[in-house]
Amino acid sequence: MLSRNFEPQQVEEKWYAHWMDRGYFSSRPDARPPFTVVIPPPNVTGVLHMGHTLNETVQDVLVRKARMSGFNACWVPGSDHASIATEAKVVQMLEKEKGITKEQLTRDEFMGHAFEWKDKYGGIIYHQIKKLGCSVDWDRVTFTMDEHYYDAVIRVFVDLYNKGMIYRGARMINWDPQAKTALSDEEVEYRDIQGRLYYVKYRISSEDAEADEYIVIATQRPETIMGDTAVCVNPSDERYAHLRGRKVIIPLVNREVPLIFDEYVDPAFGTGALKVTPAHDINDYNLGLKHQLAIVDTLNDDGTLSEAAEVFVGLDRFEARKKVIDALRASGQIVKEEDYQTRLGFSQRTNAVVEPRISTQWFVRMRELADKALTAVTSGRIRIHPEERFLATYKYWLENVKDWCISRQLWWGQRIPAWYDEKGNLYVAETEQEARKAAVIENNTRLVQDEDVLDTWFSSWLWPIEVFHGITNPGNQDIKYYYPTSVLVTGQDIIFFWVARMIMAGEEYMNEKPFHDVYFTGMVRDRQGRKMSKSLGNSPDLLELIDKFGADAVRFGILIAAPAGNDLLFDESSCEQGRNFNNKIWNALKLVKSWESRIGDKPASDDAETHMAIEWFRHRLRRVTADVEEMYVQFRLSEALKTIYSLIWDDFCSWYLEWVKPGFEQPVDPSVYRHTTQFFGDLMQLLHPFMPFVTEEIYHRLGEPKDDLCVRQFAPAQPADAGILQQGELLKQVISAVRDGRARNNLRPKDAVSLLVQTKQPGKYTGIEKILRKQLNADVLDFTHESVPGTISVLCGTDTFYIRTEQQLDTAAQREQILKDLEYHRGFLASVEKKLGNERFVQNARPEVVEVERKKKADAEQKIRALEESLSGLS
């Protein structure tokens, strides 16, 4: 006895263990073509959010489909050490739980704690991936701090350094004062902020102590005044022409600085005078370089004012801003204040306001790498989906990319393999020993390794290569077989961070793209269109969702709402729809299983009828299978799922099963049983990549298959017969139309009727008469040449069905309905006639289009005649 509803919890664990047991997800190179996917590695100590859920589900669908289509499917799982994010979490944990600050620990001690943390929490995402049913190869789990991976990163660093593509130098970089590290340009997020613009008087230096000459500048950041080393105006600005050659006194610190002239300054903005702070603004920095200005760095690592500021030393920058404003107000040097809309850079990880700052860091030269990555895509060697939207973004970024700041002032990550001797000479090599050997350094010379680690993305850009040990063991079997990978599925938010850089690394180290296709999924938002985030609390917990609805339903729920590349509004109700779908399939299984005990010995006498149903569904299945195949090619997975959903729910359950279903306690035609279980199995196969658990369970309950659905290979495509499909459509159309006529006249399903059809081609109903009678509870189905008074008339195509019944009929309601239909068809006829009456249409349109219009006209006229006849039959 089957349970009332499908119970996912019992089934999911069983099948996942079984698949693992059989090693279906493990892949070794063999004679089959490979289908390779590398997972975008989630943060090792994170949890999967709905964005991951979408990406992992899409990948699993593609991988499972490939595995069932003759490919050697390999999906590599793993996680990312996420340098800055993880280090921040570990630091926080240490302070909170153990009362230890990072400063109290040695580097080694800290790393110990970090690895401990990773071991404790690193398993969560893997557990979630399993629960979701992802068919990843667990023998290939890779972590970006694994020993070989660490080595690969170091090796690549040294190699790029030796090629002159990595350099060290003082540049203006983005500084995160909270994490106390440099960031790359991509790690800064700009947001619009309501700021305030202060107009400040700067005195003009003069021999005459009594003189009250000054120049007014506008600034949003008064706390940087102490770092000013010039004031700049436009050379064409006549207001300031007379001040040429004079000096300006910086308020608060009373430093005398030059007044300089540069086209850069916009005379129309503010007062047309700009304070120049080369240490804390990129524009000012460039201006400083050009005019050889002094640089006064007034900030410490943590965003407090440094000794160089002279005043408010040690105060936080925002605190200092208030104090500076107070002081300037007190001395009457603020002449005006106004609100000002501005943009500020925030650290992507810590959300701290980023400070532009001059700092000595390591950089990767991007020009050459970017050019290669650009060609790989513009030449069509890598295809981006959906292309239109992302190709332009990708190109623009690569054409304008600046050098990549890769050093981070952190401990959690790959430590930069550079050593310095006491004189400050620099040696780059994979190990200290090699550095000594290469540079012939005397043994007693002390070398000190660079304290910094590398940007996380400097390791993840090697992901598709080093998961197969392609850097540390070049040319091995795996890398040769699995690389380039087939498709990369990821969020569009990391197109620059990761996708573009993987292409660079692939071109540089494999001389080959890392993947054939890139599929960008959209951003998952909540029902109100808000981004899902922890702080809003609108991101559902994946395990709770799975617990509530089952993994298949969650996969269904996220996929059904996800058109390629578009953001999707996720709502639990779509998981509910998935759960209902599970139950629908389960109930169909219950029906078919109930037939098992009553399979007849002989074909039923009316097998010609069921034959039609079977043939129709056979061809319907073929047609939809081909459609779905095409959708896979175009990565239209949401549409493919919808199509399969409708095939199962509507075509199979609502139509086919109703047509072939035997009467109560009647024997089941053996051919019907055989075909139905076969169709059911094929349907489960078609659906399996999307909903693996329920389909595997049902497939096994249908019979005792020799293979598991998980690895059952799709049969070659077969053509669908359009004529048979059309007859099925006619059948559906008539059934719906007559049911509608019955319903409108309050006939109950159990009220038997007689049917008469007024048609010019009675032949088209041959073969479907019996199904029609059964479905419509009609004792007779006859043909007629004229209208039949005293019946319910229903227009179906150009034929009219007359429903004869004992019941009292409401002729007024029928008349109303017919008049409404007449109005519609007359309106339609008028529009067609207007078209055909247009000479230019008849002349210019393609003949077949005109022919269609003529057919429309004839049909409409016939329908109107039929309706008019029915109308007169009513009176």
Added chain:
RNA sequence: GGGCUGUUAGCUCAGCUGGUUUAGAGCAUCACGUCGACAACGUGGGGGUCGUUGGUUCGAAUCCGACACAGCCCACCA
């Protein structure tokens, strides 16, 4: 400031190179239904002048222009 998307039923979306019966689906809604697979269900219905506005064309949801609104990306105007 530059660029890229989108705007079709209450909601989420299809509708590809203009003509396939005066716009389709799912969800929601309404009516009827407990009929021996299924109320987490069945049958049926209602619901849109395709953002606005010009243009191209015999013909536009579909192509072009402008505008409005929404979203995203990029940019060094204090």
